Amino acid sequence: MTLRLYDTSTRSVRDFVPLQEGRVSVYYCGATVQASPHVGHLRPGVVFDVLRRWMMARGYDVTVCRNVTDIDDKILLKAAQEQRPWWAVAQHYEREFSHAYEILGCLPPTVEPRATGHIPQMIALIGRLLDSGAAYAVGGDVYFSVASYPDYGQLSRQRPDDLQAAADPAGDVLKRDPRDFALWKAAKPGEPAWESPWGPGRPGWHLECSAMAVYYLGEQFDIHGGGIDLIFPHHENELAQSKAAGDPFARYWLHNSWVTAAGEKMGKSLGNALAVDEVLKHVRPVELRYYLAAAHYRSTLEFSYESVTESAVGFRRISAFLQRLAGEPLPAALASECPDPFVAAMDDDLGVPAAVAVIFDTVRVGNGAIEAGDEQAARRAWRSVSAMCSVLGVNPLEDPWRSRDRESEQAATALSALVEELLAARQQARADRDWAQADAIRDRLAGAGVQIEDRPTGPVWAVVSDGR
Amino acid sequence: MTLRLYDTSTRSVRDFVPLQEGRVSVYYCGATVQASPHVGHLRPGVVFDVLRRWMMARGYDVTVCRNVTDIDDKILLKAAQEQRPWWAVAQHYEREFSHAYEILGCLPPTVEPRATGHIPQMIALIGRLLDSGAAYAVGGDVYFSVASYPDYGQLSRQRPDDLQAAADPAGDVLKRDPRDFALWKAAKPGEPAWESPWGPGRPGWHLECSAMAVYYLGEQFDIHGGGIDLIFPHHENELAQSKAAGDPFARYWLHNSWVTAAGEKMGKSLGNALAVDEVLKHVRPVELRYYLAAAHYRSTLEFSYESVTESAVGFRRISAFLQRLAGEPLPAALASECPDPFVAAMDDDLGVPAAVAVIFDTVRVGNGAIEAGDEQAARRAWRSVSAMCSVLGVNPLEDPWRSRDRESEQAATALSALVEELLAARQQARADRDWAQADAIRDRLAGAGVQIEDRPTGPVWAVVSDGR
Numbered sequence: 063m064t065l066r067l068y069d070t071s072t073r074s075v076r077d078f079v080p081l082q083e084g085r086v087s088v089y090y091c092g093a094t095v096q097a098s099p100h101v102g103h104l105r106p107g108v109v110f111d112v113l114r115r116w117m118m119a120r121g122y123d124v125t126v127c128r129n130v131t132d133i134d135d136k137i138l139l140k141a142a143q144e145q146r147p148w149w150a151v152a153q154h155y156e157r158e159f160s161h162a163y164e165i166l167g168c169l170p171p172t173v174e175p176r177a178t179g180h181i182p183q184m185i186a187l188i189g190r191l192l193d194s195g196a197a198y199a200v201g202g203d204v205y206f207s208v209a210s211y212p213d214y215g216q217l218s219r220q221r222p223d224d225l226q227a228a229a230d231p232a233g234d235v236l237k238r239d240p241r242d243f244a245l246w247k248a249a250k251p252g253e254p255a256w257e258s259p260w261g262p263g264r265p266g267w268h269l270e271c272s273a274m275a276v277y278y279l280g281e282q283f284d285i286h287g288g289g290i291d292l293i294f295p296h297h298e299n300e301l302a303q304s305k306a307a308g309d310p311f312a313r314y315w316l317h318n319s320w321v322t323a324a325g326e327k328m329g330k331s332l333g334n335a336l337a338v339d340e341v342l343k344h345v346r347p348v349e350l351r352y353y354l355a356a357a358h359y360r361s362t363l364e365f366s367y368e369s370v371t372e373s374a375v376g377f378r379r380i381s382a383f384l385q386r387l388a389g390e391p392l393p394a395a396l397a398s399e400c401p402d403p404f405v406a407a408m409d410d411d412l413g414v415p416a417a418v419a420v421i422f423d424t425v426r427v428g429n430g431a432i433e434a435g436d437e438q439a440a441r442r443a444w445r446s447v448s449a450m451c452s453v454l455g456v457n458p459l460e461d462p463w464r465s466r467d468r469e470s471e472q473a474a475t476a477l478s479a480l481v482e483e484l485l486a487a488r489q490q491a492r493a494d495r496d497w498a499q500a501d502a503i504r505d506r507l508a509g510a511g512v513q514i515e516d517r518p519t520g521p522v523w524a525v526v527s528d529g530r
Numbered sequence: 531m532t533l534r535l536y537d538t539s540t541r542s543v544r545d546f547v548p549l550q551e552g553r554v555s556v557y558y559c560g561a562t563v564q565a566s567p568h569v570g571h572l573r574p575g576v577v578f579d580v581l582r583r584w585m586m587a588r589g590y591d592v593t594v595c596r597n598v599t600d601i602d603d604k605i606l607l608k609a610a611q612e613q614r615p616w617w618a619v620a621q622h623y624e625r626e627f628s629h630a631y632e633i634l635g636c637l638p639p640t641v642e643p644r645a646t647g648h649i650p651q652m653i654a655l656i657g658r659l660l661d662s663g664a665a666y667a668v669g670g671d672v673y674f675s676v677a678s679y680p681d682y683g684q685l686s687r688q689r690p691d692d693l694q695a696a697a698d699p700a701g702d703v704l705k706r707d708p709r710d711f712a713l714w715k716a717a718k719p720g721e722p723a724w725e726s727p728w729g730p731g732r733p734g735w736h737l738e739c740s741a742m743a744v745y746y747l748g749e750q751f752d753i754h755g756g757g758i759d760l761i762f763p764h765h766e767n768e769l770a771q772s773k774a775a776g777d778p779f780a781r782y783w784l785h786n787s788w789v790t791a792a793g794e795k796m797g798k799s800l801g802n803a804l805a806v807d808e809v810l811k812h813v814r815p816v817e818l819r820y821y822l823a824a825a826h827y828r829s830t831l832e833f834s835y836e837s838v839t840e841s842a843v844g845f846r847r848i849s850a851f852l853q854r855l856a857g858e859p860l861p862a863a864l865a866s867e868c869p870d871p872f873v874a875a876m877d878d879d880l881g882v883p884a885a886v887a888v889i890f891d892t893v894r895v896g897n898g899a900i901e902a903g904d905e906q907a908a909r910r911a912w913r914s915v916s917a918m919c920s921v922l923g924v925n926p927l928e929d930p931w932r933s934r935d936r937e938s939e940q941a942a943t944a945l946s947a948l949v950e951e952l953l954a955a956r957q958q959a960r961a962d963r964d965w966a967q968a969d970a971i972r973d974r975l976a977g978a979g980v981q982i983e984d985r986p987t988g989p990v991w992a993v994v995s996d997g998r
Contacts, residue, residue: 153638153639172621181650182724186725256650475979477945477948480948480949484948506952506955507948509947509951510944510945
């Protein structure tokens with residue numbers, strides 16, 4: 063079987079063939095670090111983490127580069143509002159994003175470069191574009207000349223004439239053509255600036271990704287990703303400037319759809335209500351990751367507290383099954399450990415919804431096997447479910463979901479031991495028909511927030527709390 | 531009272547007077563990210579975090595810059611050994627260091643710049659040194675001319691002639707004087723390099739700190755810190771090149787002493803055994819932080835598992851006292867909330883050992899007050915201890931030490947409730963002289979790893995495990 067991915071540049075699902083056998087290089091656009099992350103910001107983090115994990119499960123050695131845009135008009139505005147240096151603002155939110163990605167169990171990128179750390183590489187790229195006639199310097203700015211690049215509009219499937227009409231002619235008086243975009247912006251008074259052959263200034267947003275992707279991954283690399291809102295103008299401009307400079311650039315373009323709330327793209331105003339911290343008051347981190355991963359990456363995800371908690375209830379069925387046989391060594395997160403239909407679903411442009419359906423089927427089989435006393439079949443199902451969950455990064459028996467903190471882990475272990483002990487005592491009391499004692503133990507557990515449910519196979523228990 | 535700090539450059543304790551009223555700027559040397567952090571690496575992180583917190587407690591607005599050395603011979607060597615790009619190695623260990631600092635409860639620096647992200651600033655600084663005659667370019671390298679700077683040796687109290695004799699004349703044939711040091715190194719084949727007016731190369735180690743400190747904190751700033759092993763040559767060279775370029779640079783130089791093990795400076799070979807992860811199998815993160823913070827920062831810390839576990843036992847007395855009245859709102863981490871002797875100790879060149887003695891005295895008073903039933907005195911002591919612990923960053927009732935993970939927190943809460951319930955049942959059984967029932971509860975708890983100890987004030991309990 064071959065992994066197939068939907069490539070935005072050809073508008074088709076293509077067989078994935080890496081540039082170098084056994085290796086994959088991925089660049090995807092990270093955050094402009096000017097505000098706290100909300101759920102919409104994190105979707106690409108989870109989507110490209112699932113892609114990476116699936117490629118690793120198929121045996122690829124994956125290199126991932128995700129940039130940090132640490133200079134930008136919005137960062138400067140925020141810095142002015144908060145009366146802090148721009149770099150303190152950028153560093154603060156960069157850290158918030160790192161934490162949020164980590165909380166959601168995203169593997170850290172192989173490299174996470176900051177835009178301001180790559181000014182020499184950007185200046186060199188602008189130099190090449192000026193030399194080839196694809197760019198022009200005027201009044202301390204440098205612009206890319208869209209007219210000089212005949213393939214402009216190819217990625218976003220737009221005709222140059224339509225773009226001409228849509229562009230804002232009053233936008234920037236120095237541009238020769240309203241479609242042109244800035245590669246380098248002359249410094250305005252009071253703004254941070256770097257020296258350049260065109261005078262002090264700062265890089266344009268599109269430029270940083272072209273310069274850093276090629277610096278870290280080479281002039282040609284496998285996959286460029288990001289949210290669909292970046293196709294135009296960001297990725298169109300990246301592609302144009304990189305190709306015009308002679309870099310073959312990305313071989314596949316992958317775009318995840320956005321997260322909406324009440325039908326609107328999750329922007330800053332909605333985002334505040336849907337900050338990661340806020341959502342995590344309702345569900346656990348692994349449940350939020352599962353929610354973001356379980357939808358197909360090219361489908362719009364309509365976020366609501368109802369849907370996220372409903373999804374969490376589903377996930378807990380998977381989690382509860384895995385817990386039933388916990389203690390066994392976990393299988394490796396390899397495609398070879400997963401059932402064929404799961405592999406087929408993942409290979410089909412990361413068909414996570416179909417892959418998750420395979421997980422639920424296997425959970426059903428496994429629970430049935432436990433009930434029927436078929437230990438071998440139960441263990442087989444457990445192994446499959448564990449591997450599939452690991453591949454998606456949602457295996458509750460694995461780090462980071464298992465408590466990392468030694469102290470909390472001890473508390474959890476002690477609690478389990480105590481609850482199991484009390485449940486055994488209650489079973490004994492019931493066997494002895496000492497109903498008062500059995501009820502007393504039940505009440506004792508309930509008083510501590512531990513609810514028990516009697517199943518044919520024996521009691522199961524969970525710690526419950528408000529809002530769940 | 532005035533804060534006084536030992537300034538290495540004057541070899542004396544000086545009143546601390548900040549450059550701008552109410553604000554403090556601190557630069558201290560961070561890690562060369564080429565291996566996993568060991569306990570010795572983390573001491574400066576904790577020491578300068580205690581300095582920062584004390585300054586915040588005294589009402590200062592503190593800006594902290596800590597660099598990441600992400601290019602260096604050792605990183606290149608490691609990259610070659612591991613057959614990974616140098617930037618993947620650097621990013622990997624940068625993240626390990628960040629996690630280790632975070633695990634030890636160090637506040638993140640206001641900005642944490644990477645050396646390779648500041649090549650333009652370094653090239654500009656070299657340009658100024660060449661212009662002033664303090665540096666010379668030869669064969670693609672640029673060197674600082676020690677002879678051109680009469681104050682050389684001032685910080686480390688060394689006489690130029692002694693340095694002349696000690697320097698390795700065979701070291702680098704391009705140098706005019708064996709004491710000279712590289713500001714820019716011409717690229718060797720296969721090594722990463724950046725363009726410069728002197729040809730492709732990379733910056734010298736000393737240069738990066740001079741360039742970044744001034745870029746972020748200004749040409750003059752309050753405090754420059756680091757380990758004493760950095761005084762010579764690193765800080766001596768930084769000071770020389772910055773002053774020679776016309777920057778007034780740091781007003782106070784603070785140096786922490788190192789961590790030894792079996793009498794030797796903790797280096798890489800010892801370091802492996804004393805990796806943070808390893809030590810945290812023996813004590814909790816807050817206990818390791820307490821251990822590193824409690825010694826005076828200018829005293830050598832002789833690390834041993836015995837001393838760290840002994841220190842943890844001491845800390846648990848503080849922690850147990852705070853837990854006894856937990857639930858009260860925590861006082862702010864302000865000097866005004868701390869007893870005068872604590873403030874005096876901290877103001878005396880961060881006298882943490884004396885400050886910790888005040889904490890223990892107050893714990894003793896507080897425990898006595900509880901035993902005597904003097905609730906008001908008990909609460910007063912509790913408030914003081916809580917504030918003092920917060921100032922040192924070791925308050926167990928505060929983040930990050932309280933469980934951050936919702937799930938673990940629930941387990942911990944449920945465990946507490948259950949244990950308290952069982953202890954109450956046991957007290958009742960004892961009151962009823964039902965010794966069998968009392969023992970049964972005790973055994974049940976012990977089976978779950980919960981040990982209880984009967985004190986005159988009632989039973990106390992703790993989760994215990996192996997190795998503690």
